[in-house]
Amino acid sequence: MHSTGYLFYSGASGGFGITSAKAEDSVTLSLDGYKVSTFLLKGNKENSLVLPLLVKKASQPEKRLMSLARDIKPAELAKFSVGGETYSSLRENDYMEAAKFPTIDFAVNTDKASYSNIRRFINMGSTVPPDAVRIEEMLNYFALEYEQPEAGQDFSIRTSLSECPWRPANQLFYVKLSARKLDMAQVPPSNLVFLIDVSGSMDMPNRLPLLKTAFKLMVNNLRPIDTISIVVYGGTVGVWLQPTSGVEKEKINKSIEELSPGGSTAGESGILAAYRLAESTFIPNGNNRVVLATDGDFNVGQTSEEALERMIVQQRQKGIYLTCLGVGMGNYKDSKLEVLAKKGNGNFAYLDNEKEAEKVLVKELTQTMYSVADDALLHVSFYPANVKNYRLIGFDNKFSALSAEGDGLLEGGEVGSGHTLMAIFELTPAEKYDSSAALAKIELSYKHPNDSLQQKLIREVTDSRIQSFQTLPYTYRMAAGITLFGSVLKESRFVKPANLQDVLTIINPISNQDDLVQQELIALVEKAKKIYYKGKASKLKPNLFW
Structure with missing residues (x-):
């Protein structure tokens, strides 16, 4: 608000109130994906304000x-x-x-x-x-x-x-x-959705088998108050493991072990399914996070990369973050995963061996999964x-x-x-x-x-x-x-x-x-x-x- 210099933030549902001592006042509104715009507000009427969408060519990454x-x-x-x-x-x-x-x-x-x-x-x-x-x-x-x-x-x-x-x-x-x-005793419960690429390109020792080892290492640190789910995408997209308490480690590990690669990659559908699942099990004031694990070689289906990135930003604003884990060589898309992690307000790591997987997901688990x-x-x-x-x-x-x-x-x-x-x-x-x-x-x-x-x-x-x-x-x-x-x-x-x-x-x-x-x-x-x-x-x- 220009008259006072105050900043107002909307809640998750987008609603908030502003009080002013003036009959008319000017404000500047900003939202990720939309043009920053300045408006005149009038106190004696309902104000309908529209932010123009930032339109970019779908083929160009956001700068x-x-x-x-x-x-x-x-x-x-x-x-x-x-x-x-x-x-x-x-x-x-x-x-x-x-x-x-x-x-x-x-x-x-x-x-x-x-x-x-x-x-x-x-x-x-x-x-x-x-x-x-x-x-x-x-x-x-x-x-x-x-x-x-x-x-x-x-x-x-x-x-x-x-x-x-x-x-x-x-x-x-x-x-x-x-x-x-x-203090891990004070850390709120986690709602983690593993989004695992099981497409044909992951059928190499340093890809899906490495990820399976990595996730099983991480599962050992889950608490009873934590919830874990698995979504897979490849030949098909679906919920592989329904939301499960961290106390059921044997069930979770068995589910991870049974993963097998095959089919083409439909990254967009997988990300959408993972976010829908994360929303359905959302923990208020908890650690809500999608963990995307892939060699990065995914297409975005019918949706442009810009729309996909905008969806990730919207989910971030709802309190669901994105962590990206990259594996593989040759078709490994470093830049794509880096961009998605930044959009999701999360972090990005590359796993080249089991020792690195243990470092990222066990020894440095709090750095990777819990933000300050x-x-x-x-x-x-x-x-x-x-x-x-x-x-x-x-x-x-x-x-x-x-x-x-x-x-x-x-x-x-x-x-x-x-x-x-x-x-x-x-x-x-x-x-x-x-x-x-x-x-x-x-x-x-x-x-x-x-x-x-x-x-x-x-x-x-x-x-x-x-x-x-x-x-x-x-x-x-x-x-x-x-x-x-x-x-x-x-x-x-x-x-x-x-x-x-x-x-x-x-x-x-x-x-x-x-x-x-x-x-x-x-x-x-x-x-x-x-x-x-x-x-x-x-x-x-x-x-x-x-």
């Missing part, structure tokens, strides 16, 4: 942004999108001038699919498609030293500033976010007195979204219980740098699940002292090493001439011998050296400056 510098005009945005290299559909974030564009906004989420997908390529002896490398998801994969938020807070925010290993004149600014851990925050966005504002330019590493936008006419839409993400996120910026310091002056302001905006009230957490970074990279806590150095690994795989122009030996120079001295995930990372970098440098790996020398 959503992962990050966006504020106050940048469409013409300038297009200019940024054509300057510099692009790889497939993703374009790396470039340096932004802090004096002109001090604030950048980006979505917070717990997606981890990119790292396990990269691992699959390297273990197959293959190079990694640059577009498959999403650095923020690589960082999400690792446990970067969780820090408990203060009492009564949903998040803790920690920052650090160090030298930049691959560009001596620059700095690395780390923003570390840890979400509070839910929805529509989470980080807003970072740099002070030009100390920062000349900044570059957000990762959170890259699709080239089509940047080059599109009109405004791209920035959506917040879902953050799971106990998740730690790391965002890293590369900074070019101002000429008259003052270590005693403030560096940046950080604002986190989010909503609690099933709540429309926006929450905010603000931190002022008043300490601009630059720490030697070698004296940084191991968590931040490990994060920098993972970031460099992803950047080299992307063939990023921003880290040249750094190479994979430089990655090992960072992570080898600080790796924990007892941490299997860290040891696997080192082995993966060693394998990548042999693939990318073809016999020259043993002669490769580090280029880092320290």
Whole structure:
């Protein structure tokens, strides 16, 4: 409402009331899938307001942004999108001038699919498609030293500033976010609908058999108050397991074991059936979620992808979220699952082996299935007195979204219980740098699940002292090493001439011998050296400056 600046949110049924001291007042209405519109309200009559539907070509995916510098005009945005290299559909974030564009906004989420997908390529002896490398998801994969938020807070925010290993004149600014851990004794009951692809394309060991193993692992953690259902789609679409209490583990596991592949794929019908079932067993204030498991090779039947995505958004607004699990190789549709998960305000993981399935659905079950925050966005504002330019590493936008006419839409993400996120910026310091002056302001905006009230957490970074990279806590150095690994795989122009030996120079001295995930990372970098440098790996020398 323009006269007061107040925000009003409709309930699940779409009804709400607005009071005003004026006989006439103006309001701006917004709803996903519709054009934001401003109207004049008159208090002495019934007001009928219609929001125009956003009409897009069904063949074109919706152009959503992962990050966006504020106050940048469409013409300038297009200019940024054509300057510099692009790889497939993703374009790396470039340096932004802090004096002109001090604030950048980006979505917070717990997606981890990119790292396990990269691992699959390297273990197959293959190079990694640059577009498959999403650095923020690589960082999400690792446990970067969780820090408990203060009492009564949903998040803790920690920052650090160090030298930049691959560009001596620059700095690395780390923003570390840890979400509070839910007390499982207090977690509300879950209404989970497994939507499982049983089409012919799933008839491979690393597809349906892997998913069956994964879901049986997860079933062991279900509580009596939890409800589980299974919908299958392939040669036919139907309810495979009617809503069943988590206490009936033997019945659920038997149902999973009897799944068999065959037929073509009718993804649209399966998703519609799963959501209908989730609605029929909806638990108010519970954890209502559809878990889609597929190689992504599904058609959408008679409905356009746009209509399918709009339906998922509508279900999200009703409180039913979507988690996507990808499997397989060859026809695995990474981008399609990523988009659906974002529309459903859920997360996205890729399962390449049983160990990964156990990690996602057992060890990190609360991060995967139980959210602490929805529509989470980080807003970072740099002070030009100390920062000349900044570059957000990762959170890259699709080239089509940047080059599109009109405004791209920035959506917040879902953050799971106990998740730690790391965002890293590369900074070019101002000429008259003052270590005693403030560096940046950080604002986190989010909503609690099933709540429309926006929450905010603000931190002022008043300490601009630059720490030697070698004296940084191991968590931040490990994060920098993972970031460099992803950047080299992307063939990023921003880290040249750094190479994979430089990655090992960072992570080898600080790796924990007892941490299997860290040891696997080192082995993966060693394998990548042999693939990318073809016999020259043993002669490769580090280029880092320290």
